[in-house]
Amino acid sequence: MEPVAGSTGVLIPPVGYLERLRAICDAHGILLIFDEVITGFGRLGAPFAADYFGVVPDLMTVAKGITNGNVPMGAVFVRHGIHDAVVNTSTSGIEFFHGYTYSGHPLACAAGLATLEVYREEGLFARAADLAAYWQDAVHSLRDKPYVIDIRNIGLVAGIELESRPGAVGARAMDCHIDCFRTGLLIRTTADTIALSPPLIIERAQIDQVVDLLGRALQRVA
Numbered sequence: 001m002e003p004v005a006g007s008t009g010v011l012i013p014p015v016g017y018l019e020r021l022r023a024i025c026d027a028h029g030i031l032l033i034f035d036e037v038i039t040g041f042g043r044l045g046a047p048f049a050a051d052y053f054g055v056v057p058d059l060m061t062v063a064k065g066i067t068n069g070n071v072p073m074g075a076v077f078v079r080h081g082i083h084d085a086v087v088n089t090s091t092s093g094i095e096f097f098h099g100y101t102y103s104g105h106p107l108a109c110a111a112g113l114a115t116l117e118v119y120r121e122e123g124l125f126a127r128a129a130d131l132a133a134y135w136q137d138a139v140h141s142l143r144d145k146p147y148v149i150d151i152r153n154i155g156l157v158a159g160i161e162l163e164s165r166p167g168a169v170g171a172r173a174m175d176c177h178i179d180c181f182r183t184g185l186l187i188r189t190t191a192d193t194i195a196l197s198p199p200l201i202i203e204r205a206q207i208d209q210v211v212d213l214l215g216r217a218l219q220r221v222a
């Protein structure tokens with residue numbers, strides 16, 4: 001599961017939800033896997049959603065932020081016990097043998113290491129946490145725009161949900177996407193939810209610009 005569902009429209013878990021899932025998994029011997037492809041590497045103002053919520057999964061999938069999204073790379077983090085089960089039971093010397101062409105690709109690894117260094121040097125996870133309140137106020141200033149029915153935010157991510165046109169789910173948000181694109185703002189939409197996920201280096205003035213351009217587009221959308 002995604003600890004904060006991104007692709008389905010920025011759905012923030014209810015208080016205690018992840019803790020309860022962890023407890024259920026523990027009670028029944030089920031592995032809990034967090035998909036942190038979006039939430040990982042500072043998006044919530046903590047290194048991972050697992051840190052933000054204080055719930056530790058057994059496996060964690062990551063991508064995007066691991067290389068700043070500039071070079072394709074994905075990774076799976078696992079608990080020691082799972083690691084040992086895979087690595088120590090190998091008889092061939094090659095654990096979990098797969099035939100991928102690009103496994104551990106040196107370019108991706110170099111990009112990953114460089115990215116981690118920048119995150120540390122520039123304190124970007126803490127920066128995201130510091131900006132979260134400003135971000136929250138900025139996105140919630142859109143609450144009275146036409147057709148806005150919900151605004152959700154956590155860390156440096158936000159979802160702005162629009163009322164759907166009857167019989168045309170997603171059309172209104174897509175019109176908004178095209179309008180924003182023309183004025184210089186790239187947004188992502190899922191059905192009629194606009195998902196915003198700015199870079200961790202965004203400045204306050206740029207947040208204002210995002211909200212201004214989006215607000216104008218929302219004012220125009222029919």
Ligand SMILES: Cc1ncc(COP(=O)(O)O)c(C=O)c1O
Pocket residue numbers: 002006007035036037038062063064073074
């Ligand atoms: C939450 C989430 N999980 C998984 C993926 C797929 O990641 P990858 O293409 O690195 O396998 C994406 C891609 O957008 C995603 O947003």
